[in-house]
Amino acid sequence: MARESGLKARAAALAPEPMTVLKQSVLPLVAAFVIPLIFHFGIGPSVGAYPSKVLLDIGINVVLAVSLNLVNGFTGQFSIGHAGFMAVGGYTAGLVTYYGGYRIWGDSLPHGGFLGAGEMLFLVATIAAALSAAAFGYLVGLPSLRLRGDYLALVTLGFGEIVRVMIQQTSDIATDATEIAATSWPSLLWKVGGALGFTGLPFYTSLFWVWLWVSLTVLVASRLKTSTHGRAFLSIREDEIAAEAMGIPTTTIKVRAFVMSAAFAGVAGSLFAHEVGTTLNPGELGFQKSFEVVIMVVLGGMGSVSGCVLAAIVVTVLPELLRSVDEYRMVAYALTLILMMILRPQGLFGLREIWEIWPFKALFRSEAK
Amino acid sequence: MTGILEVQGVSIAFGGLKAVQDFRLSLREGGLQGLIGPNGAGKTTVFNLLTGVYRPDSGTVSLGGHNLIGLKPHQIARAGMARTFQNIRLFADLTVLDNIRIASHARTWTSTLASVLRTPGAIAAESAITEHAMELLDVLGLADRAQETARNLPYGDQRRLEIARALALDPEVLLLDEPAAGMNPQEKIALRGLIRTVRERFSLSVLLIEHDMGLVMDLCEQITVLDHGTVIADGSPESVQGNPRVIEAYLGAPSAEVSA
Ligand SMILES: Nc1ncnc2c1ncn2[C@@H]1O[C@H](COP(=O)(O)OP(=O)(O)OP(=O)(O)O)[C@@H](O)[C@H]1O
Ligand SMILES: [Mg+2]
Numbered sequence: 001m002a003r004e005s006g007l008k009a010r011a012a013a014l015a016p017e018p019m020t021v022l023k024q025s026v027l028p029l030v031a032a033f034v035i036p037l038i039f040h041f042g043i044g045p046s047v048g049a050y051p052s053k054v055l056l057d058i059g060i061n062v063v064l065a066v067s068l069n070l071v072n073g074f075t076g077q078f079s080i081g082h083a084g085f086m087a088v089g090g091y092t093a094g095l096v097t098y099y100g101g102y103r104i105w106g107d108s109l110p111h112g113g114f115l116g117a118g119e120m121l122f123l124v125a126t127i128a129a130a131l132s133a134a135a136f137g138y139l140v141g142l143p144s145l146r147l148r149g150d151y152l153a154l155v156t157l158g159f160g161e162i163v164r165v166m167i168q169q170t171s172d173i174a175t176d177a178t179e180i181a182a183t184s185w186p187s188l189l190w191k192v193g194g195a196l197g198f199t200g201l202p203f204y205t206s207l208f209w210v211w212l213w214v215s216l217t218v219l220v221a222s223r224l225k226t227s228t229h230g231r232a233f234l235s236i237r238e239d240e241i242a243a244e245a246m247g248i249p250t251t252t253i254k255v256r257a258f259v260m261s262a263a264f265a266g267v268a269g270s271l272f273a274h275e276v277g278t279t280l281n282p283g284e285l286g287f288q289k290s291f292e293v294v295i296m297v298v299l300g301g302m303g304s305v306s307g308c309v310l311a312a313i314v315v316t317v318l319p320e321l322l323r324s325v326d327e328y329r330m331v332a333y334a335l336t337l338i339l340m341m342i343l344r345p346q347g348l349f350g351l352r353e354i355w356e357i358w359p360f361k362a363l364f365r366s367e368a369k
Numbered sequence: 370m371t372g373i374l375e376v377q378g379v380s381i382a383f384g385g386l387k388a389v390q391d392f393r394l395s396l397r398e399g400g401l402q403g404l405i406g407p408n409g410a411g412k413t414t415v416f417n418l419l420t421g422v423y424r425p426d427s428g429t430v431s432l433g434g435h436n437l438i439g440l441k442p443h444q445i446a447r448a449g450m451a452r453t454f455q456n457i458r459l460f461a462d463l464t465v466l467d468n469i470r471i472a473s474h475a476r477t478w479t480s481t482l483a484s485v486l487r488t489p490g491a492i493a494a495e496s497a498i499t500e501h502a503m504e505l506l507d508v509l510g511l512a513d514r515a516q517e518t519a520r521n522l523p524y525g526d527q528r529r530l531e532i533a534r535a536l537a538l539d540p541e542v543l544l545l546d547e548p549a550a551g552m553n554p555q556e557k558i559a560l561r562g563l564i565r566t567v568r569e570r571f572s573l574s575v576l577l578i579e580h581d582m583g584l585v586m587d588l589c590e591q592i593t594v595l596d597h598g599t600v601i602a603d604g605s606p607e608s609v610q611g612n613p614r615v616i617e618a619y620l621g622a623p624s625a626e627v628s629a
Contacts, residue, residue, distance in 0.1 A: 007473065007501060008497075014496040021487075021489050224481070227495060228495065229477075231470055231471045234460065234463060238460035239459070243460075243471070245451075246451075247472065249443045250443065346462075
């Protein structure tokens with residue numbers, strides 16, 4: 001059967017120095033925890049309430065854009081139903097913190113301070129959001145094995161709409177502590193507010209949590225891209241037939257891309273659901289939101305993690321600056337999309353990261369070796 | 370004695386077109402065999418059948434005694450059969466190095482989670498993959514191009530990169546589909562040496578599709594000739610060259626007139 005490749009023996013002789021492990025593995029992870037602390041205790045308090053709110057929105061959009069990029073950019077499949085996964089995550093997390101909160105404390109208010117009991121429940125809720133969205137990602141990923149291009153786009157669009165319509169059909173939220181205590185979990189699952197939205201969720205979303213998830217998402221995506229598993233994603237986008245011929249199990253990898261992407265969208269949904277000033281309702285998480293995320297990925301670069309981060313920032317901040325012309329937002333998105341498709345279909349940065357592009361190359365040379 | 374690659378009675382039809390009929394082949398371990406025939410004879414289709422792109426309507430294919438029929442292309446690649454494409458199919462937007470490293474995915478044992486966590490094991494695996502890829506680029510004379518984007522390579526280099534990428538699978542059998550197409554005479558001479566070198570160095574068995582008869586006759590010990598999807602001759606270069614049916618297939622004239 002298959003020949004012994006000798007890669008393993010080679011690897012045994014190439015065990016990394018402790019310093020390399022520290023630099024490549026440990027330090028980025030430490031940074032992923034320090035950056036959110038800086039946002040939470042440093043930047044947030046000094047910039048004030050409104051800019052902090054914008055920083056929350058930016059973070060959530062970064063998670064969305066970078067995760068959609070795993071499918072649309074890395075793997076070259078065109079999904080336009082990302083808000084559907086976000087909704088699945090948001091409602092899952094809402095169920096945990098709202099009814100979970102009632103079961104534990106008799107109300108749905110935030111409990112405990114920074115990293116207190118309430119925030120731990122929020123962490124559990126966000127992980128549950130990731131898992132349930134991932135399960136839906138698996139279901140939507142399966143047809144992607146047979147469908148390509150426009151057809152796949154339609155399936156994902158349809159998925160987003162189905163989720164939206166299903167949520168509209170749900171019934172009123174239970175608000176009475178004794179009633180909630182007496183109701184079984186399966187029947188609570190349906191009490192998420194219908195078209196009016198799932199209101200009354202505790203506001204756990206803070207700069208710490210948002211930027212923690214941003215750091216983790218960016219870390220996962222960028223490490224994936226520079227690893228053998230990420231290159232398998234990229235090979236599918238480049239040439240599926242050649243990828244198969246080179247031993248890449250393209251069907252498995254495509255589903256994996258969908259699952260990972262959906263999981264992070266679920267996280268973004270949980271962050272969105274528990275943010276002050278947002279309402280978790282089916283209208284907010286419809287096609288328009290999916291479209292917004294697609295714009296970020298197309299703008300930033302199909303495959304560029306840093307490009308998507310930058311585009312998410314721009315697409316979040318610009319409408320804030322141009323509030324007076326907000327009604328033209330969709331027109332602007334559509335125009336941007338059309339122009340990009342004609343002029344630069346690979347996105348501003350294409351596959352490259354920002355530091356791999358000329359004016360920045362010199363700046364980053366020492367780190368990017 | 371059975372060969373490393375054994376093909377018996379393989380046929381496929383596209384609609385009404387019988388593209389390949391009752392194809393047979395026995396590739397000796399370490400052998401270098403040619404597959405020739407006029408345009409449209411079905412040569413590339415044979416490669417697609419061997420590598421699982423198409424599933425044959427009938428027939429058997431086995432590699433090292435293991436049946437390949439019904440396996441997916443990536444499974445066949447992992448089982449030890451690597452190929453190049455007649456119409457170059459590189460991962461065009463990726464670097465030369467990444468093109469090669471992708472093929473090592475099949476031989477990687479680290480999990481996605483380990484890659485994302487950058488465990489020492491995953492770091493070592495990546496170093497091993499890169500080292501292996503750089504060695505292959507060295508053999509193929511592409512080492513100084515490692516960081517270039519594949520689509521920017523000259524044509525001849527793209528063809529050699531395809532060979533390097535196939536070698537990164539650590540195959541037992543290498544299928545080359547017109548590797549010399551579009552190359553100039555010097556490049557062809559270099560390619561001839563290269564095919565011999567890699568066969569020795571990586572202990573490969575090679576099946577070569579090529580239109581350049583000089584190259585085929587010089588390189589191959591055994592040649593199979595296809596015409597209209599059927600094997601019309603099979604044997605040493607000399608016997609095939611003198612075979613009237615082969616001459617007829619290539620010249621389109623009845624053999625009697627040619628020999629006359
Ligand atoms: N997927 C397909 N569907 C329909 N017909 C096909 C398909 N693939 C190949 N054919 C037909 O099968 C025949 C053999 O094609 P093939 O590409 O194998 O020839 P070839 O010997 O490689 O020719 P060349 O020397 O020009 O590369 C041709 O008539 C071709 O049109
Ligand atoms: Mg051909």
